[in-house]
Amino acid sequence: MALHKRIRSDLEKRILSGEWAPGYRIPYEHELMEQYGCARMTVNRAISALAQAGLVERRRRAGTFVAQPAMESAVLAIPNLSEEIARRGKRYRYERRSLAYRKADAADAKAFRIEKGSPIVEVRSRHFADEVPVVSEMRIINLAAVPDAAEVTFEEQAPGSWLLDNVPWTEAAHHISAITPNRQVAQELEIPRTQACLCLERRTWRNGQTVTFVRQIFRGDIYQLSAHFEPGN
Known part of the structure; x- marks a missing residue:
């Protein structure tokens, strides 16, 4: 380094x-x-x-x-999946399935809210609990915002964990929906295509610049997403 x-x-x-x-x-x-x-x-x-x-x-x-931190907070915390799974008493394992570097095309620019031509890296992976695949993940990292990510292979550490450890963010947005998986995701999660899943899409920014976009598909029969709130928070 x-x-x-x-x-x-x-x-x-x-x-x-x-x-x-x-x-x-x-x-x-x-x-x-x-x-x-x-x-x-x-x-x-x-x-x-x-x-x-x-x-x-x-x-x-x-x-x-x-600097003083901005007075902002996400509705849902950004979880570290390895820690979440370990807290459930399960053995966590991460598997990187593919890694690709490219320039953002018009579709990428619109979907991920980045400049066309920006350098990006796409990482596809799976997360396991006791050797059962529970999350299929596709993540885009904006290398214009996080140039250090170009030097990381993400073979040993999941990109989400690496980003939490190394890249501060100032804003985040979540979108959660119920879906049935396509053929590829069903194979990755080892479930029938008729089984319901939870799809979490998250985008994080740092000072207005997109850091990462991730789409995580959770097995609905194993995983749930929840949050705890208090009045005024």
Whole structure:
């Protein structure tokens, strides 16, 4: 990994973990230069990426500070499937079925709300609970927003888990529907085509730019989607 990306990742983890709270002044550039043994340009590149992601704000002559989070929340949490399945006492397994890089065509641009010609990666995969396939997934990642994803094969870690660990998002939208699976999905989930499934489509943005679109089809006889609410939340 390039040094500027490692510096960005190190700082980002401290911000997202809460170690550095909103308003915290991150180390000055000369302090980071000394810590990482690098040039000012390398440090500046890492901090500029954090500022572009909305995680920090630069104040003239004062330094760089952790930004205040936007007052937004998703109606449903974005789950980590491996953790969800493990909490049910099941053994989780992930299988990548295909990986394809391409430029977004007109249909992609309309469906995923990205610019035509944007570089994207499409990952198709399955998620298992005790060796039973429970989720068929198709995910598009916008490489213009997440260039680091181009360096990941997603053979060992599911793209959803990787994104949750590495890419902050500021907005999300969900659409849930009941469907019967097409032939390919029925084969992937090892169910008859007459069996009902839940289809979850989710799109996430970071500062107005699409990060990812995912379509997850859950076996209706095994999986359910739910949320807990309180008045005013």
